[in-house]
Amino acid sequence: MKIDEFNKALDRGEISPLYYFHGDEPHLMERAVKRLMDSAVPPDFRDFNLDVFYGNECKGDEVASVAQTLPMFADRRMVLVKRAGDLSAAALEILASCVADPPPTTCLVFMGEKVDQRKKFFQEMKKKGELVECKRPYENQLGAFIREEAKGLGKRVEPAAAEMLVYLVGNNLGELSTQLEKVALYVGQRETISVEDVRGIVSDTKVESVFDLTNALGERNVVKALRSLATILRDGEAPLMLLAMIARHFRQLWRVRDLMAQKVPQQDISRLAGINPYFIKGVMAQARNFSASELKKVFEGLYATDLALKGGGAKRPTLTLEKLVMDVCGMGSR
Structure with missing residues (x-):
């Protein structure tokens, strides 16, 4: 079940006695579980009908026993197990029996990262x-x-402002939501959030440096790029996440360069490449800095850097990424 299917089922008032939330987006997971909690157990009765366990601290029989307990003053009890991926094999074996015959008055919920459908617990789930x-x-x-x-914040976002927010923050939904709340507070009673609003608030975060780095690489400005890289790594950005943002930027440059070579008009390049018109002029200027063969070498360098960071380079990410920066910026030198 996808998260949108879960939300639609909840909108219809359908609540299953068993859930296992899993995946790589904790913000979606936390929000979905909160929404389920709001639907399953009224706030006034949670002291009696909500029990929270942690997989690294609890035993299977503890969870099973509470799950079998009847709710008090309400129709349903909710039992939530966070960090379910840390449940021991013995605990999962006990809980597999509980899952095979779920109590009808309990909503038993697990939160973990991965699902192993070879295990009996997940087969029953x-x-x-x-x-x-x-x-x-x-x-x-x-x-x-x-x-x-x-x-939800009572605001409307200009398309370019949304694009700018993604550029600065990336695809971390929790961070996107947090930064958007800051911008909404900043604009006050004004209904529309603009690019200038986003840059004025989000620029104070470390993700602004990622935006600066990708632009410096596109401009082949090695001094600016190395300075931005040092700031980013000093602030604790994950090297592989940073590499993904650089790769994203160069995929855009390659696509734009290809469209420019076909003499496609600027407004159509913006639409076909999926880049907001606010940014397209700058991206086109950067795309002109690279030939097709140079972009091919950039992606060979990105692939080599990915392998290095996942291997021995993980112990010296600064040197590995500095080499990538210098290769990209110096590739056109004669």
């Missing part, structure tokens, strides 16, 4: 409950997420 995937959205889905978040 799939038969009697719901496996809800909380997957990080693709880039082309982030605009819709930002618009919905803004709507």
